Amino acid sequence: VEFILGLPKAELHAHLNGCVGMEVLFELVDELDGESGGGPGTSSPTTLTKDEIRTGLEILESFSIDDIGEFFKVFGVIYGLVSTRDALGRVTRGVLGGFIGRECEYLELRTTPRRLGRSSLEEYLETVLDEVERYPKEKAGLIVSVDRRMGVATENESEGVITVEEVINLAIEMKKQGRRVVGVDVCGDPRSGDMELLKPVMGKVREVGLGLTVHIAEIPGSVSGDTQNLLSFTPDRIGHGTFLSEKEKEIVLERRIPVEVCLSSNIICKTVPDLASHHIRYYLERDHPIVLCTDDTLPFRTSLTAEYALLLAKPPFGLGLSREEVRRVAEWSLEVRFGGR
Numbered sequence: 001v002e003f004i005l006g007l008p009k010a011e012l013h014a015h016l017n018g019c020v021g022m023e024v025l026f027e028l029v030d031e032l033d034g035e036s037g038g039g040p041g042t043s044s045p046t047t048l049t050k051d052e053i054r055t056g057l058e059i060l061e062s063f064s065i066d067d068i069g070e071f072f073k074v075f076g077v078i079y080g081l082v083s084t085r086d087a088l089g090r091v092t093r094g095v096l097g098g099f100i101g102r103e104c105e106y107l108e109l110r111t112t113p114r115r116l117g118r119s120s121l122e123e124y125l126e127t128v129l130d131e132v133e134r135y136p137k138e139k140a141g142l143i144v145s146v147d148r149r150m151g152v153a154t155e156n157e158s159e160g161v162i163t164v165e166e167v168i169n170l171a172i173e174m175k176k177q178g179r180r181v182v183g184v185d186v187c188g189d190p191r192s193g194d195m196e197l198l199k200p201v202m203g204k205v206r207e208v209g210l211g212l213t214v215h216i217a218e219i220p221g222s223v224s225g226d227t228q229n230l231l232s233f234t235p236d237r238i239g240h241g242t243f244l245s246e247k248e249k250e251i252v253l254e255r256r257i258p259v260e261v262c263l264s265s266n267i268i269c270k271t272v273p274d275l276a277s278h279h280i281r282y283y284l285e286r287d288h289p290i291v292l293c294t295d296d297t298l299p300f301r302t303s304l305t306a307e308y309a310l311l312l313a314k315p316p317f318g319l320g321l322s323r324e325e326v327r328r329v330a331e332w333s334l335e336v337r338f339g340g341r
């Protein structure tokens with residue numbers, strides 16, 4: 001553990017609401033009264049009652065995930081609790097403090113803006129950025145996530161529905177104002193959304209110098225053309241990439257696109273059967289940059305130190321890499337960050 005803790009490294013793929021501490025959630029359930037906040041793409045508060053949230057939390061505590069679809073339900077409970085600006089500020093502070101200086105030198109935290117009660121998407125991001133900016137830029141940056149379930153303006157005219165354009169424009173505007181937005185991410189349930197519709201919007205992200213990372217090929221046989229569409233956004237990094245075809249992998253290698261790898265997440269969501277068959281090996285064998293990340297420490301019961309321990313541990317408990325190989329992985333994480341310099 002000393003060796004791992006002593007390695008300078010960055011965490012680049014951590015979802016804010018997936019990394020909240022369980023203790024904070026139980027504190028929040030006690031404070032809950034009245035309305036709770038909706039999930040991304042929704043404008044109305046969730047209808048979960050306090051008792052339903054408490055039961056949801058208990059299930060989360062003893063959680064076992066049957067498949068990736070099951071996994072996305074977890075967030076309904078968390079959103080029910082992280083439903084005010086005050087709660088959001090508190091959980092953000094906790095997540096930043098849990099990573100920075102303990103588990104990594106630099107954290108690129110990501111989050112999907114939501115409307116909390118009457119507050120706007122901008123206020124959501126301001127609340128998170130106020131916490132991120134308590135740290136120097138060498139320690140923390142924010143990636144703004146768009147959720148695949150969000151609409152695009154042309155298909156979604158109804159009032160209150162959050163659109164991808166709205167979120168991207170906000171990310172760009174806040175960067176222009178000098179706020180610590182370093183990139184944009186595409187996340188959310190991989191079975192939803194038409195990525196072709198996002199193409200025109202994504203071009204804008206690159207123009208203003210924001211980094212772009214996309215969750216890609218997380219499940220087998222995704223919607224036809226999904227992966228090609230996401231690759232056509234020319235991302236600077238990709239998340240997971242578990243089910244890329246041989247041809248798509250060649251593109252990743254040729255363009256030398258760093259791959260954000262989340263070992264426990266893939267094993268627990270059962271998209272990869274075991275470490276021995278994890279695609280991390282493919283990239284390591286080719287000296288292709290990968291970044292080891294946690295994804296969501298809460299449901300996956302992990303930490304960055306635990307993920308690095310999986311690299312070092314001997315098979316079948318880990319990948320059995322040498323210290324030099326693990327050091328190289330840590331170096332990559334700092335080399336391919338969007339901000340922090």
Ligand code: 5GP
Nearest residue numbers: 015016017018075111112145187188189215
């Ligand atoms: P938030 O963006 O609300 O801070 O963090 C939670 C959100 O991140 C979830 O609602 C989900 O959209 C996204 N997310 C977390 N983990 C994963 C993952 O493994 N795959 C994908 N595609 N999205 C994820």
